[in-house]
Amino acid sequence: MAASDAGTRRATRQLALALASVRAAGTDHPTADQVCRRVRRTLPTVSLGTVYRNLQRLVSDGRIGVAQVGSRVTRYDPTPTPHDHFVCRSCGRIEDLPAGPSAASIRALRRAGHEVTEHATVVYGRCRACRDGS
Amino acid sequence: MAASDAGTRRATRQLALALASVRAAGTDHPTADQVCRRVRRTLPTVSLGTVYRNLQRLVSDGRIGVAQVGSRVTRYDPTPTPHDHFVCRSCGRIEDLPAGPSAASIRALRRAGHEVTEHATVVYGRCRACRDGS
DNA sequence: CTCGGTGCAAAGGGTTTGCATACAT
């Protein structure tokens, strides 16, 4: 069962709300702190430590992902399957990209004897809203 | 002049050694701590804070770069021009890649009205040495 | 009843910063 094995885990309110919060955030790719704030709207006593623990668990259970966007703070991603991102340099908005395999480089690496397992691409720029704004 | 303007800056031994250390590291993409250790081989009194300040400055002057490899610690890159990386999941080695433009996604973003300035791709796997080893 | 989850608060690791001093110009 591996990643999807809930094993001997208990279904707590805190865990459910953390998952719901990451999903509810939509395209926001929230930080642990943002998830915590949102969970507190329903369960005001939740602690940040618990939120971190639950997010970690959701990631290792493959229920959510972490977005590799070269940010210092961890951004959680409602979509657990690998895909790329667009990051707006102005507002920080992170949008999903429909996965772009840079086939040529990967072929070259394999020819060199390396084993390629995954790859993450981050595209940076200014989103339409920010361009329109200024 | 912008990024390459050394302005009213002083040429200190600490700055020169930081730059030399990042360059000497070759394919290592060293952390600030590693740079500090190396600088100390020549200048034992250098402080980590100074190394951080000098690395920051070298980056903003466009003399070195930072590798966006989804690691929590900052990895400095002797090559300041944008390019992609290969990261070995076993030994952590970071190798340069000759830039892989995921042309399709970028075209789609532009069509959506976003302005694309750069993109960073990280390819993960196990390098040849690690495969041979085990 | 059990033992995994929680809340709290402290510890940890990486990076930044305030301040007095040293030194490049």
Add this chain to the structure above:
DNA sequence: ATGTATGCAAACCCTTTGCACCGAG
């Protein structure tokens, strides 16, 4: 002489962890 860069140490930020209590099973 002038004021930037340094060294030191404390502060910061994000994240993890130890511990006693709570509550899902």
